[in-house]
Amino acid sequence: MNILVITPDFPYSFGGIGEHVYNLYKNMDVTDCQIYIFVVRFAVSNLGIKDVSDEFPSNIRVIEFTHSSYREYEQVFRNRSGDGFSYEFEALKTEAYNLEIFMKMNEYIQNEGIEFDLIHLHDAFAAIPAVALKRMYHVPLVATDHSIGNELYVIDGIRAYMIRNASQVIYVSSYLQKTAAHRYNCGEIGTVIPNGINKTRYVKDRYDLQGRITYVGRLEKKKGVDILLKAIALLSQRGGPGLKLCLYGDGTEKENLQEYTSKLGIAGQVDFYGYCGHEEVLKRMVDSDIVILPSREEAFGLTALEAMSVGVPVIASDIEAYKEFIGDGKNGILFKTENAFDLCEKIKFLLKNKEVRQQIGKAAVSVNREYSWKNISQKTKELYSQVVNENKPVH
Numbered sequence: 001m002n003i004l005v006i007t008p009d010f011p012y013s014f015g016g017i018g019e020h021v022y023n024l025y026k027n028m029d030v031t032d033c034q035i036y037i038f039v040v041r042f043a044v045s046n047l048g049i050k051d052v053s054d055e056f057p058s059n060i061r062v063i064e065f066t067h068s069s070y071r072e073y074e075q076v077f078r079n080r081s082g083d084g085f086s087y088e089f090e091a092l093k094t095e096a097y098n099l100e101i102f103m104k105m106n107e108y109i110q111n112e113g114i115e116f117d118l119i120h121l122h123d124a125f126a127a128i129p130a131v132a133l134k135r136m137y138h139v140p141l142v143a144t145d146h147s148i149g150n151e152l153y154v155i156d157g158i159r160a161y162m163i164r165n166a167s168q169v170i171y172v173s174s175y176l177q178k179t180a181a182h183r184y185n186c187g188e189i190g191t192v193i194p195n196g197i198n199k200t201r202y203v204k205d206r207y208d209l210q211g212r213i214t215y216v217g218r219l220e221k222k223k224g225v226d227i228l229l230k231a232i233a234l235l236s237q238r239g240g241p242g243l244k245l246c247l248y249g250d251g252t253e254k255e256n257l258q259e260y261t262s263k264l265g266i267a268g269q270v271d272f273y274g275y276c277g278h279e280e281v282l283k284r285m286v287d288s289d290i291v292i293l294p295s296r297e298e299a300f301g302l303t304a305l306e307a308m309s310v311g312v313p314v315i316a317s318d319i320e321a322y323k324e325f326i327g328d329g330k331n332g333i334l335f336k337t338e339n340a341f342d343l344c345e346k347i348k349f350l351l352k353n354k355e356v357r358q359q360i361g362k363a364a365v366s367v368n369r370e371y372s373w374k375n376i377s378q379k380t381k382e383l384y385s386q387v388v389n390e391n392k393p394v395h
Contacts (some may be wrong), residue, residue: 001032001033001034001117001118001384001385002033002034002035002036002115002116002117002118003033003035003036003117003119003120003384004011004023004033004036004038004114004116004118004119004120004133004139005025005035005036005037005038005119005120005122006038006040006105006119006120006121006122006126006129006130007021007037007038007039007040007122007123007124007301008040008041008094008123009039009041010022010037010039011020011052013099016147016302017033017122017123017146018145018148018243019302019321020146020172020195021037021055021122021124022052023196023198023373023376023377024196024373024376024377025037025056025060025377025382026375027054027196027373027374027377028375028377028378028380028381029377029378029381030048030057030060031096033337033381034059034323035060035061036061036063036064036114036214037060037061037062038063038065038105038117039062039063039064040065040066040097040101040125040126040129041064041284042067048228051229054094055180057224058328063108064199064319065101065104065105065108066101067096067097067100068390069206074263076208077243080238086287091152091374094125094126095128095154095158095271095390096196098126098128098129098247101126102128102129102131102132102133104257105129105133105188106127106133106136108351110139111274116137116139116157117139117388118140118141118142118384118388119134119139119141119142120141120143120186120384121141121142121143121144121162121166122143122144122146122157122284123145123146123147123159123162123167124143124145124159124161125155125158125376127143127158127161127162127165128158128161129153130143130162131161131162131165132333134165138388139391140167140168140169140249140388140390140391141165141166141167141388142166142167142168142383142384143162143163143165143166143168143169143170144169144171144172145159145162145163145169145170145171145172145176145180145190146171146172146299146300147176147299148176148179149378150297150342156183159180159184160183160184160349163184163186163189163190164181164184164186164193165264166190166382167387167390168191168387169189169190169191170189170190170191170192170193170383171190171192172192172194172195172299172300172301173192173194173299173300173301173320173321173323173324174320174324175299175300175320175324176299176300177190177192177321178320182272186319191383193376193379193380193383194221194300194304194334194371194376195300195302195371195376196323196365196371196372196373196374196375197302197305197306197368197371197372197373197377198252198280198372198373199309199368199372200287200309200310201288202283202310203310203311203365204285204286204310204311204361204390205311207289207354207357207358207361208354209289209351209354210287210288210289210291211242211243211244211248211289212243212244212246212287212288212289213232213243213244213245213288213289213290213291213292213294213347214245214248214284214285214288214290214291214292214293214312215228215246215247215248215249215292216248216249216281216284216285216293216303216307217248217249217292217293217295217303218249218250219226219249219250219253219257220251220252221251221253221255221269221296222295222296222297223253223294223295223296224294224295224296224317224337224338225247225253225257225294226253226257227244227294227317227338227339227340227343228245228292228294228340228342228343229260229261229264229270230264231262231264231266231294231340231341231343231344231347232245232264232266232344232347233265233266234340234344235344235347235348236265236269238348242269242368243330244269244270244271245266245270245271246271246273246288247267247270247271247272247273247274247283248273248274248275248276248281248375249274249275250274250275251365253281257318258272261385276377281306284305285306285307285312286310286311286312287312288312289313289350289351289357290312290313290314290315290347290350291303291304291307291312291313291315291349292314292315292343292347293307293314293315293316293317293322294316294317294335294343295316295319295321295322296319296337297319297321298319298321298322300320300321301316301321301322301324301325302328303335304316304322304325304332305325305337305367305371307328307364307369308325308331308332308364308365308367309364309365309368310365311361311362311364311365312361312364313332313333313350313356313357313361313364314326314332314333314360314364315332315334315335315343315347315350316332316333316334316335317334317335317336317337317338318334318336318337319337322334325367325371327368327390329360330351330360330363331360331363331366331367332360332364333346333349335341335362337378370390381394
């Protein structure tokens with residue numbers, strides 16, 4: 001079985017999709033496959049691109065494609081980042097790329113004599129060239145929907161186009177599947193195959209109070225870090241224990257959040273560490289009393305799963321994405337989204353109860369079984385076989 005994968009990132013130089021694609025094929029049994037990973041770079045990574053050429057067998061080939069006006073478009077985006085235009089511009093930029101990228105991919109396929117049984121497209125950024133290749137080569141298209149945004153933006157229309165032209169859609173959460181069904185009037189087609197987690201050597205085994213709370217993620221409005229800061233301020237006002245809040249991540253809201261900590265009078269309690277490598281983040285989580293994820297919206301919630309996998313008690317907002325795997329009070333705690341007062345009370349409760357912290361942390365580790373990348377990769381490969389068999393030409 002030959003698979004053509006199209007992704008906007010690989011490996012995880014940005015996060016999300018790149019990490020998913022990397023782990024998916026790193027853990028998949030590909031002894032009977034030839035996999036071509038076409039990486040369409042839509043943005044410049046500040047983190048650099050990790051070289052993983054020695055981590056994959058020869059039957060997984062990675063080919064990168066960029067647009068001739070890549071730097072010119074990127075400069076326009078950089079000059080406008082942080083305002084309302086930037087989100088829309090990402091989609092406009094990718095659409096400007098599409099014809100040239102399609103021509104480059106098709107030329108490569110022709111010159112190398114590549115044959116493939118199926119295309120797997122990761123998210124909607126390259127939907128137009130992916131559908132064009134599907135039609136040109138008469139092969140089925142599997143699309144993984146990694147997120148869903150504001151329906152007023154260009155990318156939303158492209159995502160609908162992707163879903164309606166796919167033979168099978170993979171959603172990384174039930175929340176995404178339900179939202180797409182409602183928004184695009186397409187019914188709950190497709191299947192849910194979530195993000196996965198890798199087994200780690202870091203596991204929390206001591207639950208004595210350290211006085212350290214951790215947040216990991218981008219510093220963007222939808223991540224709700226301002227809610228967390230307000231909750232920490234409330235805790236201090238109410239005579240809560242002395243705490244250090246450690247924020248790992250970067251984003252367009254960083255300066256605003258730093259100003260907000262000063263306004264709240266908690267600047268001395270909050271450390272902004274910026275981006276941290278994956279292994280380092282796991283170690284920092286293990287050293288924390290609680291990991292808090294106050295998101296206003298998430299498609300899945302991978303960071304929560306990773307924190308749970310190392311046995312750290314998690315407090316998260318009660319959005320649908322988190323409720324899929326956090327049973328309130330069992331393997332984690334949920335607070336009312338946007339409600340800093342409720343979050344404050346939940347933090348106070350956990351800090352005062354070592355036995356509850358330990359009970360929740362120990363129960364959380366069970367996510368390692370259900371969400372292992374080995375299982376996720378196996379399910380994805382089985383779906384490939386199903387789709388290819390269903391789409392074989394009838395003679």
